[in-house]
Amino acid sequence: MVCIKDGINLATVNKKKFDIKSNLDVLVAFGVIGIVMMIIIPLPKGILDVLLAFNITLSIVIILITMFTTNVLQFSVFPTLLLVTTLIRLALNISSTRLILSEADAGKIIEAFGEFVIRGNYVVGIIIFLIIVVIQFIVITNGAGRVSEVSARFTLDAMPGKQMSIDADLNSGLIDEAMAKKRRQDLQSEADFYGAMDGASKFVKGDAIASIIITTINIIAGIVIGVLMHGMDAATAAQTYVRLSVGDGLVSQVPALLISTASGILVTRSGSPDNFGKTLATQLTAFPIAAGVASGVMLFLGLVPNMPKVAFFAASLATGILAYLLYKEETKQQELELALEEDELVEMERTEPENVMNLISVEPMEVEIGYGLIPLADETTGGDLLQRIASVRRQCAIEMGIIVQPIRIRDNLQLKTNEYVIKIRGTVIASSELMASMLLCMDPNGDSSEIQGIKTVEPTFNLPAVWINKDQREEAEIKGLTVVDPTTVMVTHLTETIKAHSYELLGRQEVKLIVDNTREKYSTVVEELIPDLMTIGELQKVLQNLLREKVPIKDMVTIMESLADNSRNTKDIELLTEYVRFALARTICNQIINEERAVTVVTLTPELEELVASNVQKSMQGSFPTIDPDTTTRIFHNIRETIDSVYFYNNQPVILVSPNIRAVFRKLVEMAFPHVMIISLNEIPNDIEIRTEGVVSV
Secondary structure, eight states, X not given: OOOEETTEEHHHHHHHSOOTTTTHHHHHHHHHHHHHHHHHSOOOXXXXXXXXXXXXXXXXXXXHHHHHOSSGGGGTTHHXXXXXXXXXXXXXXXXXXXXXXXXXXXXXXXXXXXXHHHTTOHHHHHHHHHHHHHIIIXXXXXXXXXXXXXXXXXXXXXXXXXXXXXXXXXHHTSSOHHHHHHHHHHHHHHXXXXXXXXXXXXXXXXHHHHHHHHHHHHXXXXXXXXXXXXXXXXHHHHHHHHHHHHHHHHHHHHHHHHHHHHHHHHHTOOSOSSOHHHHHHHHHXXXXXXXXXXXXXXXXXXXXXTSOHHHHHHHHHHHHHHHHHHHHHHHHHHHHHHHHHHHHHXXXXXXXXXXXXXXXXXXXXXXXXOGGGHHHHOGGGTOOHHHHHHHHHHHHHHHTOOOOOOOEEEEOTTSOXXXXXXXXXXXXXXXXXXXXXSEEEEOTTSOOTTSOSEXXXXXXTOOEEEEEOGGGHHHHHHTTOEEEOHHHHHHHXXXXXXXXXHHHHOOHHHHHHHHHHHHHHOHHHHHHHTTTTOOHHHHHHHHHHHHHTTOOOOOHHHHHHHHHXXXXXXXXXXXXXXXXXXXXXXXXXXXXXXXXXXXXXEEEOHHHHHHHHTSEEEETTEEEEOOOHHHHHHHHHHHHHHHHTSOOGGGOOEEEEOGGGHHHHHHHHTTTOTTOEEEEGGGSOTTSEEEEEEXXXX
């Protein structure tokens, strides 16, 4: 809406108003041209005073801006501004030199600086001027230039990674195209800034050198001109021109010192989100103990003889009060944060439904112990149960190739004092009782009655055993008995339980971890199989079938290569498992082969194999035997008699069958003979001898 008043369009008038910001670029352009003109055109003393005051004001504004910026890009024009301010100082130096040498008077500001600093002592004035120049030239400018150089190098080295990070955020949808473009521009601008600052610091160095030369010329040439042209005596000429020359140098070097300090502050800023003042205040007051220790040190120095006690005691008192106030504030802040955390917890318990999920979550595996077994898990009393359980997970990974999730240990007051239970997904799988302060003694021959103690049964292998006192250990070992501590008994029980139920612990998440680990070194094998030929779930079922029969899955490369070769022809998990077993033939036989590289087995009669092969029912869950109960009972009876009559290596019974019935026969006998290995001829390498010591018939 446009307002018309007295025939005047106010909108048009507003557009014609002079806006400083919109026309500032024109003013800057005229200003730069004016700087060049100052070098050529002589300036009156009054205008020179105004320009010198402007130069000092500009330098103060610049250093304050650098202290309030939080990012170097907020003042990215600084390298160019550094050149312009250097040019201003040089132009003012030339104009003041013209006035000093021609009129022996350069205005009130230069006069005041010379009088105030020299105070009648020209040597002191010259030394102070030189010190300021040295500080600016050697200390600040050199340091800022080095920081700029290193920052530019590191920024350029980090650019590819930062560019990839921006592209990743863009591809994932975290930022849009406009934001990605802006971040790329900021990244390039930051690299350009540090590179420009590295070169711009050379301007300040040149300005310092030029200032020394100009001041020297002013002093020498001024004395000569004063004596020869103005009729002054040497002392008067020296007094006049040294005062004016030093004042001129100070007027130009004080702003130069401020701007070089500003450049140092700007390039040394870290990635703090706050400005320099807030960051400094926050970090200096972050540790009250530092102020407290400083107060003590100042107090000690004040007590040293011949030290100025008032100064040190005042410093000690000030830092002590500061430490006390900071400590009180920190304590109050901690109490406030604690109260807020408690309020948040109460609010979460009151409102968040996710807390209910914690109540129904089930641990993959856990061990619950009674009150009397807590010392076994208490490290302060020497209990090493936690470390031993961690070693169980490593042992299972080495022997079976499975990843066992962390096993939770918790006490349960509902258990008996010395009882422990092993749970898998919340269900009790095994339990037993231990005597925490005693030792378990077992006879390798199965008889432990020769020593006095509390008779029991070893929980892992159900061997007869005796709990004995610790002072009976030497007696038991002399008799050749095996003596173990309670922790070893529990850990052994836990290990065998994990091996027996490893297929239940192998979930899709664990399979995914195994696949990812394999992918790091054998990416081609994994990419060929998953997900084009098989899913994680199908691979999980194959691995579970192997673990169910105690076949290690550590050689994942061979397993996945076999599946990749055969899964194109069939999706039958049972058949794929048999193919994998054939590929793992040496791994399977390694458990039953003796020193002579021979395998002792029991075989089936052709009639029994034919009977099993002709009574197979196919289903979605695999193949199942359909032999009648009476025949099944006779088969079990004959298997028991045959196995009992044969001596197997490592007491590991093995039945050798034809490849086509191996899986079915395993399902037939696994309930009655879970520890009997059922292998096929395909699973025995050609270089291993087969010794048949018995035959099972119908």
